Structure formats: structure tokens, C-alpha cells
Amino acid sequence: MALLEVHDLAFRFPRAEKLVLDGVSFSVERGERVAILSPNAGGKTTLARWLAGLLPDGVLKAERGHVSMDGKDWTEWHIAERSSAIQYVGQVPSQQMTGCAFTVFEEIAFGPCNLALPEAEVRARVDEAMTVCNLRHLVDRDPFTLSGGEQQRLSIAAALAMKPQVLILDEPTSNLDPESRDDLLAQLELLPGELTIVVLEVALRPSLALADRFLLLDEGRIAVDGPAIDVLTHPRCIETLGMTAITEAGRRIQNAGGWAEGRPLPLTLADALQTLQVPDAVR
Amino acid sequence: MASGSKQEAGKQSLLFTPGESLLHKANPLTSLVIMLWMISAAAVLPTAGTAILVLAAITVSMATGVGKRSVKRLLITMTPIGVALIVVHGLLIERPDQTDLGLVAISPDGLDYALKVFMRVAAMLMATLLFVTTTHPSEMLKALDQRGVPPGVGYLVASPLLLIEPFSDRAKAIRDAQRVRGLDLTGSWKARIIALPILLMPLITLALSDLDQRASILSGRAFRAFPRRTVINAPHDSTFQVWFRRILVAVAVLQLGIPLLWHF
Amino acid sequence: MLSVDDVTFSYVAGAPVLADIDFKVASGEVVAIVGRNGAGKSTLLRLLNGLFQPESGAIIVAGNATSDTPVHILARSIGTVFQAPEQQIFNPRVRDEIAFGPKQLGLTGATLEARIAEVLERIGLASEADAHPLDLDQSARRMVAIGSVLAMQPPILLLDEAQRGLDKTAITRLSTIIETEKARGTAVILVCHDMDFVARQADRVLGLARGRLAANLPTKAFFTDKALTASIGVEVPDVLALSEALALPPTLTPAAFADAYMARERT
Numbered sequence: 108m109a110l111l112e113v114h115d116l117a118f119r120f121p122r123a124e125k126l127v128l129d130g131v132s133f134s135v136e137r138g139e140r141v142a143i144l145s146p147n148a149g150g151k152t153t154l155a156r157w158l159a160g161l162l163p164d165g166v167l168k169a170e171r172g173h174v175s176m177d178g179k180d181w182t183e184w185h186i187a188e189r190s191s192a193i194q195y196v197g198q199v200p201s202q203q204m205t206g207c208a209f210t211v212f213e214e215i216a217f218g219p220c221n222l223a224l225p226e227a228e229v230r231a232r233v234d235e236a237m238t239v240c241n242l243r244h245l246v247d248r249d250p251f252t253l254s255g256g257e258q259q260r261l262s263i264a265a266a267l268a269m270k271p272q273v274l275i276l277d278e279p280t281s282n283l284d285p286e287s288r289d290d291l292l293a294q295l296e297l298l299p300g301e302l303t304i305v306v307l308e309v310a311l312r313p314s315l316a317l318a319d320r321f322l323l324l325d326e327g328r329i330a331v332d333g334p335a336i337d338v339l340t341h342p343r344c345i346e347t348l349g350m351t352a353i354t355e356a357g358r359r360i361q362n363a364g365g366w367a368e369g370r371p372l373p374l375t376l377a378d379a380l381q382t383l384q385v386p387d388a389v390r
Numbered sequence: 391m392a393s394g395s396k397q398e399a400g401k402q403s404l405l406f407t408p409g410e411s412l413l414h415k416a417n418p419l420t421s422l423v424i425m426l427w428m429i430s431a432a433a434v435l436p437t438a439g440t441a442i443l444v445l446a447a448i449t450v451s452m453a454t455g456v457g458k459r460s461v462k463r464l465l466i467t468m469t470p471i472g473v474a475l476i477v478v479h480g481l482l483i484e485r486p487d488q489t490d491l492g493l494v495a496i497s498p499d500g501l502d503y504a505l506k507v508f509m510r511v512a513a514m515l516m517a518t519l520l521f522v523t524t525t526h527p528s529e530m531l532k533a534l535d536q537r538g539v540p541p542g543v544g545y546l547v548a549s550p551l552l553l554i555e556p557f558s559d560r561a562k563a564i565r566d567a568q569r570v571r572g573l574d575l576t577g578s579w580k581a582r583i584i585a586l587p588i589l590l591m592p593l594i595t596l597a598l599s600d601l602d603q604r605a606s607i608l609s610g611r612a613f614r615a616f617p618r619r620t621v622i623n624a625p626h627d628s629t630f631q632v633w634f635r636r637i638l639v640a641v642a643v644l645q646l647g648i649p650l651l652w653h654f
Numbered sequence: 655m656l657s658v659d660d661v662t663f664s665y666v667a668g669a670p671v672l673a674d675i676d677f678k679v680a681s682g683e684v685v686a687i688v689g690r691n692g693a694g695k696s697t698l699l700r701l702l703n704g705l706f707q708p709e710s711g712a713i714i715v716a717g718n719a720t721s722d723t724p725v726h727i728l729a730r731s732i733g734t735v736f737q738a739p740e741q742q743i744f745n746p747r748v749r750d751e752i753a754f755g756p757k758q759l760g761l762t763g764a765t766l767e768a769r770i771a772e773v774l775e776r777i778g779l780a781s782e783a784d785a786h787p788l789d790l791d792q793s794a795r796r797m798v799a800i801g802s803v804l805a806m807q808p809p810i811l812l813l814d815e816a817q818r819g820l821d822k823t824a825i826t827r828l829s830t831i832i833e834t835e836k837a838r839g840t841a842v843i844l845v846c847h848d849m850d851f852v853a854r855q856a857d858r859v860l861g862l863a864r865g866r867l868a869a870n871l872p873t874k875a876f877f878t879d880k881a882l883t884a885s886i887g888v889e890v891p892d893v894l895a896l897s898e899a900l901a902l903p904p905t906l907t908p909a910a911f912a913d914a915y916m917a918r919e920r921t
């Protein structure tokens with residue numbers, strides 16, 4: 108049985124004409140690193156909230172279909188169980204703060220305290236999360252005075268302290284400058300291998316560093332599902348999300364006839380260096 | 391934006407001043423009960439009594455190292471109130487004992503009344519200041535959690551204190567954005583009043599979407615999953631403080647109750 | 655069009671956030687301001703549009719000194735699109751939001767309507783003129799905010815991370831807007847972390863490092879100076895790194911790279 112299963116999910120917001128999600132189906136196995144790519148109006152954040160069990164929420168219900176984890180529909184989960192199974196970190200770092208904590212420590216401890224865990228256990232979890240996310244030096248700071256990158260690491264630490272099996276990250280790097288982005292990507296590398304991670308992205312380059320399986324969410328449906336090379340060079344992906352500068356360069360060379368038959372297009376600089384010909388003089 | 395300046399600003403939204411005094415060390419509930427008792431006393435004591443209460447509270451605040459901050463707030467708040475009370479009750483309201491001083495007529499009874507109200511408000515304010523300058527809201531939250539107060543109540547206490555900062559940052563950002571789109575905020579009062587919705591609309595819209603956002607963040611972190619939360623570093627309490635609080639609550643109730651019974 | 659003469663600024667006396675900043679931007683030029691977080695980019699932006707005043711030195715915007723022109727008057731000469739500008743929207747219809755700026759300039763009637771129609775077309779929302787901005791997705795809302803500035807037709811346009819979080823369609827539209835503005839003689843200033851975007855759009859790069867202007871160079875010259883880009887803390891665009899690794903002449907865009915590569919292949 109798949110860990111997380113989305114079955115024919117269709118959803119529209121009240122009074123909206125169009126379905127945001129129109130029959131989305133896919134499943135995620137334990138330990139997978141999945142990127143769901145989607146253009147701006149593609150239903151990305153809505154899907155993320157469904158995956159995380161934050162929808163349905165009483166008022167907002169599915170038109171059809173459902174999302175389940177471990178074979179159990181989200182609607183059947185108790186909030187404590189659900190928040191220990193899956194965690195969602197949204198896009199805007201300052202909006203991920205609970206507004207209940209005066210310090211970084213309290214922000215991370217907030218969730219475990221809500222689970223009424225023993226004090227020693229809470230401390231151990233906060234400690235571990237602070238180490239993974241490199242927050243020790245900020246332990247007593249007010250969460251709202253941190254930089255965007257620090258807040259992003261804090262909200263991930265707070266999510267990790269719930270010891271979830273799945274972590275959902277909605278555009279984790281889009282509000283960060285390149286240095287904070289690289290720091291965050293490096294931190295994410297350190298997360299335990301059994302943790303399942305689903306990132307939702309509009310940008311191709313950062314998602315390449317995070318995932319090994321890609322899905323293209325296009326007009327409320329999963330259009331392509333597979334490894335990076337299949338999805339990122341898929342015509343529909345190119346049409347809606349474009350290409351990395353490297354892929355574009357490769358395609359132009361291909362169009363100009365400078366490309367060997369059947370050779371896949373490069374996605375990253377490293378790919379390009381392997382596939383493009385370096386003249387002997389330089390070698 | 392320089393992160394250093396922002397870090398300092400973050401501390402300013404709280405009046406709490408760290409210290410080692412008895413009030414700082416007391417269980418937050420004890421401090422809270424002392425505040426409530428002082429407020430109840432200020433409600434019933436005659437002017438001389440409330441004046442003593444104000445002086446006593448100022449002395450205590452000096453002794454606990456929060457005097458400067460408290461007295462500054464007291465003066466900032468009470469000066470305009472004092473002036474208004476003197477003008478309204480001493481000069482404007484017609485009373486039988488008015489003495490005509492040419493331009494104005496002054497009433498000693500009115501001044502007495504003004505002083506009575508002034509001292510009462512000052513005593514209540516000072517009681518509150520003493521509490522907020524010596525009790526960190528985070529400790530108060532823990533004390534509430536420890537007593538099994540529903541987590542939602544604690545959230546109501548903490549979140550306004552915490553969210554003032556991001557809210558005012560955002561208000562500034564919106565003001566800047568509208569000014570660089572040509573909105574005149576330097577002109578007449580009329581122009582400024584017209585500008586008000588332009589500044590408030592985005593702020594309100596964002597605040598509403600924030601509420602939604604925050605509700606889902608809290609739900610994701612198992613907020614209110616159980617009636618009780620774990621308390622880390624629970625504030626110290628003692629049998630003495632428990633009894634002290636009980637007695638003080640009883641005194642406060644009696645203080646308020648006896649004059650009521652007396653009158654009826 | 656824009657002239658910044660030896661400007662210094664500090665929040666706290668004695669600790670300047672920006673020092674000795676000196677540059678000019680000409681009409682029809684696209685200039686990118688780059689640098690690490692905290693290098694002073696946001697502060698510089700607020701100096702240019704008059705929200706902050708220089709401690710010393712002067713900033714002349716289309717003939718007006720920022721020191722003696724109120725911000726809302728300066729807005730006629732310099733249009734600013736702040737980060738996440740979708741958060742400043744306050745009108746119930748897209749059309750009204752676009753009209754806000756021009757109305758401040760005193761435009762009415764047919765002139766105003768023509769201005770609104772033109773901008774709606776450029777931001778790709780002609781069919782959504784009567785929609786509530788909050789019913790649009792985030793990138794469309796950002797386009798509304800950009801449109802509200804374009805509608806004032808400022809001779810200088812400041813864009814602060816306007817490309818961030820946009821998808822391909824929206825970025826393409828933004829690129830077209832920048833190119834059209836350039837062609838019309840607008841001086842465009844981008845504050846931008848995305849070096850691929852800078853490489854494609856900018857004629858010249860101003861690099862800030864620790865509050866000082868560490869670079870003021872044509873885009874290609876800037877990115878090919880390794881020591882400089884490293885000290886300013888910006889990444890080199892992938893295509894440029896690739897062209898250098900393959901010992902090709904330095905190229906900034908995929909098209910230029912492909913041309914250079916094919917030119918060598920054919921010889």
C-alpha cells in the first residue's frame with residue numbers, strides 16, 4: 108500500500124466556476140522525494156493543502172475523490188495523529204509562524220507541547236530539530252525578527268519536531284535569496300532518508316536539487332509523472348514552465364543540428380558539461 | 391533593511407523588563423492576583439487611600455527595577471487625563487460652589503471629584519503596569535497552561551502581543567507602497583481622511599487572510615488536540631503563594647462586596 | 655534621467671548602511687542592482703523614490719532633487735513596484751486599481767480610459783478588467799500592481815524582485831513590459847536576485863557590497879569578472895559558466911550560447 112494516495116480528487120472553491128483540481132490521482136511511496144511542478148494558477152497550493160490533510164476543513168469539501176494516508180482517508184484522522192504523520196510548510200516564511208511563541212525555542216516546542224508529550228521528549232525533539240536546521244544560535248530570538256531564510260528554517264524545524272513521516276514544502280526557496288536558498292537546500296540534504304518529502308514548485312532549478320521524481324500538475328490534472336528528464340523536457344512542461352537556461356541552450360543546439368541522435372537534453376550545468384563536446388585543445 | 395535595528399525594535403512591543411525581584415520571581419498568577427486586588431482596592435478606597443496606593447505601587451516598581459519604565463508610561467497616560475478632568479469637572483461643569491475668577495469659574499467640589507477619579511485611574515493603571523513590567527507574557531501563558539486553562543484562551547492573550555510587530559511592519563509597507571503610487575499623505579486633513587481607506591483596505595484584507603492562514607498553521611501543529619498542553623520550564627509555585635492568592639482574592643471580593651451591602 | 659551623487663545614508667548615526675554611492679542611469683537603459691541580503695539594495699531603492707533622504711550627497715530624479723520633492727510628486731517621475739506588490743491592492747475592480755495612479759496625476763475621461771485600456775492589454779488582463787483582484791491568482795494580482803505603476807507612465811521604473819515566484823507566461827510578459835519600456839525611453843532599474851533574469855534583461859549591473867558600490871559595469875563585463883562576482887556574492891548565470899567551461903566566448907543567454915557553440919562546431 109502506498110504511503111500517501113490521492114484518488115480522483117476534484118475540488119472547487121465556493122462560488123468559483125472552474126475546478127481547481129479536476130481528477131488528480133497519484134501515490135507517493137515511503138521515503139520518496141517528489142516534486143510537483145505547476146504554473147501559477149495550476150492548483151499547486153490547493154493540492155498541497157489537500158495532501159497535508161488541511162482540507163477538507165468543514166466548509167471546503169471535495170467534489171469527488173479523496174486523499175488518504177496509510178490507507179485511511181484524511182477525514183478519519185484525529186488532529187494529533189494527523190499532525191504527527193504529515194507536516195506542511197507554506198510559501199511565505201513570516202506567515203508560517205504560529206504567533207504563539209516568544210522565542211525560537213517556543214515556536215519549535217509549540218507542536219510537541221500540544222501533543223502533551225513528556226517535557227523531556229519535547230526538549231529532545233526541539234534539540235534535534237534545531238541541530239538539523241542550524242538554529243541553535245537563534246534559540247532565544249523572537250521569531251518575527253528573523254530573516255526570511257531563518258524563518259523558513261524555523262518553520263521546517265517546527266514541522267520536523269512533530270516527527271512526521273511526510274513533509275510537504277510549498278515553494279520552499281521562492282522567497283529566499285541565493286545564499287539562504289543554498290543553505291536551506293544543504294539542510295534538506297541532511298534530513299533522514301526515510302522521511303518522505305513532497306515539494307511543490309514553479310521554478311525548475313531548485314526542484315532539481317530536491318527531488319528524483321517529478322509530476323507536472325497542469326490545469327488541475329497530473330499531466331506527466333516520472334524522472335526529471337521525462338518531465339522537464341515534456342512539451343507541456345516546456346510550454347507552461349519553460350526550461351532551465353541550460354536545457355534551452357541544449358535545445359537550440361539540437362535544433363541547429365549540433366546534437367547526437369537520441370541523446371537526452373541537459374537539465375543542469377553538470378549534465379551539459381557531460382553531453383556537450385569539449386574540443387580536444389581544451390581537454 | 392539592517393537586521394540589527396529590527397531586532398531591538400522587536401523587544402519594544404513588550405513592556406516587560408527583566409529582573410530578579412520578588413515580583414519577577416513570583417508565580418505569574420500571584421502577580422495577576424496582586425494586580426486584581428489593587429484594582430479592586432482602587433475602585434472602593436477614598437482619594438487618600440488611592441493616593442497611598444499609587445505611591446506604594448511606584449515605590450515597589452522602583453524597588454523592583456521597573457520604576458523608570460512604569461512611571462514614564464504613567465505620566466504619558468495620566469497627564470492628558472488629568473488636564474481633561476480638571477477642565478471638565480473643575481471649570482466647565484456648573485456646580486453650586488463655583489467661584490467666579492473673572493474669565494473662568496472654578497469649583498472646589500469639582501476639583502475634588504477630578505482628583506478622586508484621577509487617583510483611582512492612576513492606581514488601576516499603576517497596578518497593571520506593575521504586572522506587565524514584571525511578568526513576561528510567555529510565563530503567564532505557561533501558568534495558564536499549567537492550570538489547565540484551555541489553550542485557546544492562552545492564544546488570545548499571547549497573539550495580540552506577538553502580532554503587533556508584523557502588523558505594524560505591514561502597515562508601514564502599505565503606506566510606502568501607496569505613497570510611491572502618488573498618494574498624498576502630507577496634505578490637508580480632508581485629503582488624509584480620503585486616503586484612509588486606501589491604506590486600511592489592503593491591511594484588513596491581509597489581516598483576514600492571515601487569520602485563515604494562522605488557523606491552518608495551528609491546526610497543523612495539533613493546537614487544541616488535547617485539553618492540556620505540556621509546560622516546559624513551568625513557573626515556580628508554592629503552598630505559600632497558593633494560600634496568599636486565595637486570601638487576596640477573598641479580600642478583593644470582600645472589598646468590593648461590603649460597600650455594596652452597606653449601601654443597600 | 656537619474657543621477658545619484660556621492661550619497662551616504664545611515665539608520666543609526668555613525669554606522670552608514672550606504673556610503674559614497676555614485677552612479678547615473680540614462681533614458682532607455684535597463685540597469686540591475688545586485689548584491690547579498692543586507693548589502694543595502696532595499697535602502698538604495700527607498701532613497702531613489704524619496705522614502706528615505708540621503709544623509710549627504712544628492713539624488714536627482716528626472717530633474718527633481720529627492721530632498722525637496724514630496725514622495726507623491728516624485729511618484730510622477732519614478733514608479734516603484736515593491737516586492738509582493740499584490741499586497742497593496744485595495745480596489746474592488748482591476749480597472750479601478752489601474753486607474754488609481756493616473757487619477758492621482760489628474761487624468762480623466764477619454765485619456766484615462768485609453769490609458770487603462772492600454773495597460774490592461776500589456777499586463778494581459780483585458781478580459782479581467784471588471785474582476786475583483788482577489789479572485790485572481792497571485793501572478794495575475796502582481797501584474798495588476800505592476801500595471802497600476804505603468805499606468806502613470808513614469809520616465810523611471812523601479813522593479814524590486816518583480817519576477818520572483820512568477821511562472822513562464824508571467825515572466826515572459828514581464829520581459830516584454832521591460833523591453834517595451836526600454837524602447838519607449840524609460841530608465842528601468844531592477845533589484846534582482848535571479849541572475850539568469852539579470853543576464854537576459856540588463857544592459858548594466860550595479861553591484862553593492864557592504865553598502866558600497868563595488869561594481870558599475872556592462873552586464874557581460876560584470877559577470878565575466880570572477881573575483882568581482884564572488885566578492886559581491888552573486889552567482890554566475892549557468893549559460894555563462896557553461897560557455898566558459900567549454901572555452902567558448904562568454905555568452906549570457908541560451909541563444910547566444912547556442913550560436914557560439916554551433917559556430918565552433920561548424921569550423
